[in-house]
Amino acid sequence: MNKNFYLLLLFCFYFQINSFAQKDIAKPVFRDSAQAIFSSSISESRLVPPKDEHKLYNPRNRGINKVIPGKGYPKGIDPALQSKKGAVPSRLPSLSFDGVTTRSTPSDPTGVAGLNHYLNAWNSAFSIYDKEGNILMQPASLASIGGEFEGETLGDPIVVYDQFADRFLISQFSDTPDSFLIAVSKGPDPVNDGWYTYRFSTNDVLPDYPKISVWSDGYYITTNKSSNTADESQVIYVMERDKMLVGETAQFVSFPLPGIETNGFYSPAGFNAMGDNMPPRGNAPIIYLQDDAWAGVPEDHLKIWLVNVDWEDLSNSTIEESQELGSASGVSPFTATFDGGSFSNLAQPGNGPDIDALQATMMYMTQYRRFVDHNSVVMNFVVDVDPTQAEHAGIRWYELRQYNDSGEWSVYQEGTYAPDKSDRFSGSIGIDDQGNIGLGFTILDDSPATPIFPSIRYTGxxxxxxxxxxxxxxxxxxxGNSPNPSTRYGDYAHLTVDPLDxxxxxxxxxxxxxxxxxNRIAKFKLAPDVTADVGITEISAPIDASLGENERITVTLRNFGANSQSDIPVSYTLNGQTVTEIFSDRIEGSSSKEFTFSETADFSETGxxxxxxxxTSLEGDQNSENDTITRxxxxxxxxxxxxxxINAPVTRENLGNSERITVTIENFGGEEQSNIPIWFQKGNNNRIEEIYPGSIPVGEKAVFSFQQTTDLSGNGRYRISSGTALEDDFDPTNDTEQISVASLNCIPEGSNCSFGDGISYFQLGDILNERIPCSDGYNDYIGFSTNLDRAQNNYTLTVQTFFDADEEEEKFSMWIDLDDNGSFESDERIxxxxxxxNPSTxxxxxxxxxxxxxxxxxxxRIxxxxxxxxxxxxSPCSVMEYGTTHDYSVNIIDSDLDIEDFILNEAELLVLDENNDQYRVVLETSYNEPLRITVHNVLGQKMLENKVENSQDGYVYDLDMSYAARGVYLVRIGTRKVGKVKRFIVK
Structure with a gap:
């Protein structure tokens, strides 16, 4: 290759980097204006009842979020994961009530508090309450507003409170013709003050999934539309706020999102201003996530655009690609796409279908607030916590900060809230006047032991x-006490902050x-309601370890009150004795500090x-409920x-004759350990023993690869066991681990399952595999096993797919490798x-x-x-363009065979010499009832008798003959009537 070619490559690379670095600017792509049609106060005489029907509203104009299989990070657990729940005590909602009961699917719950009212809406109706939850206007169709809303019930309503003008907004969209309908209250009272109503044309395009936000120079609307051409089509709309507040003819302008990557359904968000201080006019931010599993996205990031509208001359208006916040800016990798992009994701208890996780969506609202020394905005979207496992939904949330009005935004903090195995999604987040953050969300869990139907919770x-x-x-x-009867959920939740306080x-x-x-409406508060309230939230030391007679106890003190506190009496009680000391430092309101007692405690009894x-015993404490803690x-x-x-080997094609075994060792004890004896075993063969030479601290893990390899070259299934043999180990029950691997003549990786093709659910006997994730088309489940009784010979297989097939095109085939050669022949096809x-059926x-x-x-294989x-x-080895291949294990038994058939005809008894007078006795059989083992010397004296049970692949008994004299011995395994006998020699 010549130098000119290298120069050309360098030029192309330089050009590509600079092209990517350029920030795109776009002009408006559509403009319009609308006159206000006045509507008087809402009287009972003209209320239109809501439609009482089970109606699917506005199936989203969205294609599947297409991902590139194998592309994207993280490859494992979300790096921003919060893996355990918060410990700071919270309060029950101060008000919680049902807003509406409906069968609209989905209900699109939305609601905002004003100074004196709470305005609630759903598909496609609304109601009005006072701030104590008393109904002021009964549920009524949105058509009841009158004006441009008369006769309109298409839905997707959004309600907004403009705090800077003390006005309410209600929106819905219309398809007669395609347009936004906007109602602005004439005053602060949505019941009695009347409304200005507007119809803004969207130029023959239905503005799907609209979300409204308030900025100083306009009302901004983001939509999901024109996905394939979002960088050049009308996507962002701005309404002339100043004119709408006084009922004058208002202009309306729309923009594309230059530089966006969508790959299907998408939902950006505008910054919604709240608080006492309005942002400067212009530079209105729009934000959207970009998942690196999508085509055209080099890394996970948040993309920000700035919109500037010139209402005097709309042709001067612009939208500019302003910032990309990626890894260098503190955005950790995330997986924001579920099930390869399909929209049936989260399993629920009962018979309900999997629920749409609301992926690829900046959830409503993205809340902006101004503080003395910075501006903050909070936002959230759903992520898959570990894409290598079955879907586990968590909430990725952010607080971005801006330190001057013309400055760039930076990541102040991020987190992924998924503190246990339950799914959390449909989040809505806000920030109060003190900088405290509240997060409402939906939780569900399909675990049989701890089922949770879709329920609503909050944290902060x-x-x-x-x-x-x-x-x-x-x-x-x-x-909740029932499953969602549909896959559709939400499509959003709505959290706002009360403007009154x-x-x-x-x-x-x-x-x-x-x-x-x-729809459930609730209010809660993080900020303290009292001035004096100090308690304990954690005992942080000592931790579980090998402890002694003089351990120091450390606690975390929390000031729940508004006023700072000092000189706080703190005590602990252990073994019936109480120690009291004084924390003399100062704790500010709503903050924490640690305190370590000077007097030590005795924790010296092992185990x-x-x-x-x-x-705590603060004088004048106004809430004793949080004063104590036990650990x-x-x-x-x-x-x-x-x-x-056991990390390696794994099932793959043509395993070799020198495979290396790699394992993870964990220190469960209270002292650092080193030079740990460790072993591995293939099937029932002799153990291979080595020494882990390093050190493992308390509670830590280490990875170790054995120097001696093992032969796995013959096609078929292998059982690999490994364990530790530390002298004086306290708990031998946690010493060992076991896996099954297979050497196969083919593994058909590379099929595309991102459209839901393939097997999503598999049940056979004791095997139940649900919510099977889409990977690269192949999944190894040979560790899942069930018995098939040859005597009964009638088995039931249950399967599902996510793919919605219009014709009989989605099909399955299944084999059992009866000759154990690692291949699946046509005569083995079941x-x-x-x-x-039908999908999910x-x-x-x-x-x-x-x-x-x-x-x-x-x-x-299926x-x-x-x-x-x-x-x-x-063809079991063929790579399908769309589909999946899975491997499992089955154990064929025969309950009609008696014990003599099993032991005398089928089984083989082996005695393996493991050196140092240690022997392993193995009876390989599928018979699984308990048997007895005996050892006799040549004189007929019984040396040992014990019970032995089948360990999946046979009966195994480790025999210690170090006490015995040299000579010949007989070992027998069986019942008292029949058994197998083997002679062995102790040297």
Whole structure:
């Protein structure tokens, strides 16, 4: 390759970098104006009742969010994850009531508080309450507003309170013709003051999923429309606020989003100004997330545009691509796309379908507030916490700050709120006048042991708390008792801050009773209501470890009140004795400080679980409920380690004859450990023993690769075990781990399942695999196993797909590798070309096996896909263009065979010499009832008798003969009537 070619490459690279760095600026793409049609106060005589019907409103104008399989970060757990709940006590909502019961699907809950009213709306009606939750205007159709709203019930309403003008806004869209309908209250009373109503044309384009925000020079609307041409089509709309507030003819202008990548449904957001101080006119921000799993997005980032409208000459107006906040700006990688982009994502208890997680959406609202030394904006969107596992929805939230009005925005803090295994989504976030942040959201969990139907909760954080953490205890607003009958949810929730005090949060979201959707309205407050209130939120030391007689106790003191406090009595009680000391430092309101007692405590009994009780005794404390805390602290045994994961090998094509075993070792004990004896074993073969030479601190893990390799070159399934053998280990039950891997002649990776093709649910006997994630088209589930009884020979398979097939194109086939050669031949195919018609619908099929099917463990392969595209479904190695392939394990047994058949005919008894007078006795059989093992010397004297149970692939007993004399011995495994006998020699 010559130098000129290198120069050309360098020039192209330079040009590409500079092209990407350029910030696009666009002009308006559509302009219009509208006259106000006045509407008088809302009287009962002209209220139009809401429609009482089960109606699906406005199916979104969205295609699937197309992702590039394998592209995007993170590859594992979300790096901003908050993995445990906050500990700061929170308060129940001060008001919580049902706003409406409807069957509109979805209900689109939206609501705002003004100085004296709460305005609530849904698809496609509204109601008005006072601030105590008393109804002032019964639920009525949006058509009741009159003016341009007369006869209009298309829906997607949004209600907004313009704090700077003390006015309410109500919007919906219309398709006769395509347009926005906007009503602005003539005064602060939405019941009696009447409305100015406007119809703004959107030029024959339905403005799907609109969201309104308030800025000083206009009312801004973001939409989901023209996805493939969003960088040049009308997407952002601005209405002339000044004229609308006085009922004059108002202009209307629309912009594209230059430089945006959408890949399907998308939902940007405008900054919604609130508080006492209005932002300067112009530079109105629009923000949207960009997921690097999408085409054209090099890294996960937030993109900000600035809109400047010249109402005197709209042709001078611009929208400019202003900032990209990526990894260099403090934005951690995120996965904002679920199920390859399809919109049936989150499993729920009961028989309801999987719920739409509302992906690719900046959730409503994006709240902006001005403080003395900075401007803040808070926002949130849903993310998949770990894309390598089944979907786990969490809420990624941000506070951005700007330190002067013309300056750039920076990430002040970020977090992903997913503190346990439950799904959290449909978030709405706000920031109060003190800088405290409140977050309302929906939670659900399909776990059989701890099911949670869609329910509404809130959390939050105080302005001085640790950054990136929702520190408040999660608090319930309402717990649901029914599943969502539809995949559609939301489409949003709506949290705002009460303008009367700037501190009270109002939240509105939906839950379910039967087929009814109920909008729940609640208000809660983070800011203190009292002046003197100090308590304890945590006992942070000592932690579980090997503890002694003189341990120091450290607690976290929290000032829940408004006034600063000092000279606080603090005490702890342990073993019936109480120690009291004085915290003499000062704690400001709504903040925390640590305090360590000078008098030590005795935690010296190994293995004991100690109960520590701590309390504050502030004089004049106005709330005693948060004064005390109890924690249990364990004195860990010094030595306790175990293998917690076998990292390698993994199932793949053609494993070799020298595969290296890699494991994870964890120190469960209270002292650092080093030079740890560790072993691995293939099947029932001899153990391979080595030493981990490094050191592992308390509570830490280490990865170790054995020097000696193992032969896995023969196609088929292998069981790999590994464990530690630390001398004087306290708890041997956590020492070992076991996995199954397979060497296969083919693994058909590379199929596309981003459209929902393939198997999403698999159930056979004891195997239940739900919410199967879309990966690269292949998933290894051979660790999942179930028994198939050859005697009964009637089995039921249940499967589902996410793909919505119009014709019989989505099909599946299944094999069982009965000859255990790692291949799936045509005579081993159980199902052939079985149709899967409806998405998320269970189909059950019965099948049988040959009467002489070999007993024992075998591999099962199932494939499903769209057979109208490339790839042969019935060729187990073929890569389908759209589909998935999964491997499982089955264990064939025969309950009609008696014990003699199993032991005398089928089983083989082995005695493996593991050196140092240690032997491993193995009876390989699929019989699974308990047997007995005995050892006799040649004189017939019984040396040992014990019970032995099947460990999946046979009966295994580790025999210590170090006490025995040299000579010949006989080992027997069986029942008292029949068994297998083997001779072995102790040297």
């Amino acid at each position: 954080r105080y302005s001085g708390d640790q950054l990136g953490i929702m520190t408040l205890e999660e608090q319930s607003i309402v717990e 700037g501190l009270t949060f109002w939240h509105n979201a939906e839950y379910f009773e039967g087929n009814n959707r109920i 004991r679980r100690y109960e520590v009780f701590a309390r 249990f602290i364990r004195n860990l045994p010094p030595k306790d380690v175990g293998v917690t994961d 199902f052939t070309d079985i149709p899967l018609l 269970s189909y059950s099929y019965d099948f049988s096996l040959p009467e002489d099917a070999p007993l024992g463990q075998h591999l099962l 494939r499903a896909g769209d057979t109208s595209y490339d790839g042969d479904l019935n």
